[in-house]
Amino acid sequence: MQLPNNKRIYFASDQHFGAPTPELSYPREQKFVAWLDEIKTDAEALFLLGDLFDFWFEYKTVVPKGFIRVLGKLAELRDSGIPIYFFVGNHDLWMADYFQKELNIPVFHDNQEYIFGDKTFLIGHGDGKGPGDKGYKRMKKVFTNPFFKWLFRWLHPDIGVKLAQYLSVKNKLISGDEDVTFLGEDKEWLILYSKRKLETKHYNYLIFGHRHLPMKVSVGENAEYVNLGDWIVYFTYGVFDGENFEIKKYDK
Secondary structure, three states, X not given: OOOOOOOEEEEEOOOOEOOOOHHHHHHHHHHHHHHHHHHOOOEEEEEEOOOOEOOOEOOOOOOOOOOHHHHHHHHHHHHOOOOEEEEOOOOOOEOOOHHHHHHOOOEEOOOEEEEEOOEEEEEOOXXXXXXXXXXXXXXXXXXXXXXXXXXXXXXXXXXXXXHHHHHHHHOOOOXXXXXXOOOOOOOOHHHHHHHHHHOOOOOOEEEEOOOOOOEEEEEEOOEEEEEOOOOOOOXXXXXXXXXXXXXXXXXX
């Protein structure tokens, strides 16, 4: 994809709307909607890299209530012709086809590769990648198991959604204490993962969410690992202008 003049590709991740409560989440939702309203003037595409919601589960005919302003603004951008791509995170990994059918937004459950101009991108949420974190990797296999999802679907939504929201906040899965500090290149597992991916194929940018800490780190010759941060503490996003990628903060 060659970007037209004055067009940008935008990236954002880890909004965790709904947490810790709908009331406390609402100002962050308003801020995000305002940002979406601003970028629609020059957005060539928008990538959402997961955990848009702190919990999301699609029953056969039911989805969690709320988030209407966010969903409405995404629908507006998509209806105006702006492509939007959604990558599920660990908090909304039970997303199925609602976004595709209702908003015409494709949903991806793993990394995807893209070429914009002469730059190559590897894009994903980032959970379960790299060395270590074996406990979460085992848990993810359970959560994505069709039988487990089938069992959860038999819970009444009022029970299932409330239980999942409670566990999410109780276990501090939004952002742990380790997210506030850069751990060093030898301990940041998404940096290690990016370097390993570069051993078999070159990318100019390897862009992920999940970590919550905004960072842009050189991981090879003309190759950078990017973490987008979050919309809980940092309110950061990524923007690519056809030549360069920047992390910016939305402070309005």
